[in-house]
Amino acid sequence: MAKTIPSRPKASSRDTVSTLEMVAAKAGVSPSTVSRFLNGTATVSEAKRMAIEAAIKKLNFVANPIASGLAGGKSRCIGVVTQAIDSPFYGRGLMGIEEVLIAADYVPLFVSSHWREQDEMRCISSLEGRRVDGIIILTACLPDKTLLDVAKRTPMVITGRDLGSGQLISLKFDHYNGARMATEHLISLGHRQIAFLKGTPSHPDATERLNGYRAALKAHDIPYDPKLTARGDFGEASGEKATQLLFNSGVKFSAIFAANDQMAYGAYSALYQLGLRIPDDISVVGFDDLPASSFISPPLTTVKHSIYEIGKIAAQTMIQLIGGSAPSPEAPPPELIIRKSTQSYPADSKQ
Amino acid sequence: MAKTIPSRPKASSRDTVSTLEMVAAKAGVSPSTVSRFLNGTATVSEAKRMAIEAAIKKLNFVANPIASGLAGGKSRCIGVVTQAIDSPFYGRGLMGIEEVLIAADYVPLFVSSHWREQDEMRCISSLEGRRVDGIIILTACLPDKTLLDVAKRTPMVITGRDLGSGQLISLKFDHYNGARMATEHLISLGHRQIAFLKGTPSHPDATERLNGYRAALKAHDIPYDPKLTARGDFGEASGEKATQLLFNSGVKFSAIFAANDQMAYGAYSALYQLGLRIPDDISVVGFDDLPASSFISPPLTTVKHSIYEIGKIAAQTMIQLIGGSAPSPEAPPPELIIRKSTQSYPADSKQ
């Protein structure tokens, strides 16, 4: 088949796709009329409408959104930047966004920026270059000022930040209180030595979860001990390594609070290798409530903050924003899901 | 020249975004020259090149791919249809695709079609409407004929199918042999009663995995017993339910082979509730090797077929295809990863 590229078959290879002009010709009306009919911009006489409909059907015509976008200045397309396209957690958020957007006849454009400021900026530029009607960022890592700057030109909805003005709407989820609830759950079970597996330090969610942990400790007069914390990067492997490190360091603890479920899985693995049982020897709490978390053994106690819901809300907010209103959405509050990975301490004590 | 140019205030809200024309004006050259410089279509004198570069930097110019696409007939944009944007498995594939595409200065457009033929067709139409340069489908569910039809117009790379002609390249991964290897592993450990957790029946991957399971059985003269199989839908919950069903039905078995890791997690959960230990009482094998699989307890024995690699290969293939060559890529073979969830049977027998 293809071996050499012919000089310029260019767009003519596209001959299967029909254009608005062809429809107009076949229907015996002007392109303007077809356009108006398509967009409902003006009323079209019954006769012409039928002729146009017939022509569209016969030619199997589908309007080219690219061209509409160029001409009309809007593309019915929303840029969505996520940090990792393969994250099971954010994946659910994308799902929610997609659902709402599609239903409203918008198309999401997903790009991922890998927690890197530079990549995030590149993604935004590329999205703006494509003239998206708006940008949704699932947990931005760019500084506030930059974000506000971009929002001057393009409507934006961002999550995980407390910041808003004009075309920039933020949807903050409450990592702080989620982490606090998780820690308090452990404390109420009698645990005093609670290890914390931290997430990527540069990542705002990570900081807030750490703050929530510290706040709970403080509220119960338990001193915060940095030796009880270990750094991870939100991946499974880092949770495993952090847990091992903690053990090797010799500090004592009866429970582990991991800054996300994936790291909790890593802790499970490390504990398993160490011959320790969950929750008999060590209690474990995660954060996020990934789908797998209720199926591992023992089922993981964790903090659920429905990223799926948040995705839906973000998308709805964007649509309203484009529509001209200035909504102030609220993220659903985090919720503690108690399963089987936590137990009172000492084991025989009453809860 | 026109006598009166009707001032169109309209799109002027976009005044922050600069255009090629503005760059040309500032650099004191014609738009054509700027375009040529941008695309490397022709050599540009050193002096003009510098002037253009300076203007681009000063104006913070980013070319509008939409317009280029319209004008030039190609958009440097590849449509990627996946089945579920939130699948941790396919997510890794998207990651691989994205990586290669970005590096080659293409932009992926992700859409998801939820294992529904109708949605898949809608996605493809929408992608074609946007004039993507090519379409990659991660495991299509549309019939061959339809796919071939689309490929007449737009270059396509699809996975999980054995089909190819002209602009349609398929990248088949070997579910059959993967499933066969997994089953044979169990057989070699002494298991004879091996339950199989099936995936969504309409899903081609599911059928092939079932076939591999049956082939291994047959090769070892073990009769295939439908009572030992239970249907799932590739989700965790379905694996749990299927396992419970199997137990309640009263059939005996010493091992479970789940058609994917997510269902294996479900089996873990059911087994846990039943008070059965893995692998002491029941061996479990999964399929896919999700990141979490090495971290659950016990770590799951599974079949790894690197979807990440496959994503990369698919993207590379697409780039070559657009470049005019007719590659015939090969997917990496599946690999059995033996971890701790399988054990010889009876427990005391030697392996």
Place this chain on the structure above:
DNA sequence: AGCATTCTTGAAAGCGCTATCATGTTATCA
């Protein structure tokens, strides 16, 4: 009936870019 309104409709000008064609300029060869 006469004039002002209100539709319906087509012509034409772009959106921002690429690609063809035509025009100077400079290098190359007999």
Place this chain on the structure above:
DNA sequence: TGATAACATGATAGCGCTTTCAAGAATGCT
């Protein structure tokens, strides 16, 4: 040195659509 080939560049014509602008047709009013 004159003629030919080889560049560098600009002008121009669209890609497929939307959107004024203005002209006709149909309607309303006094």
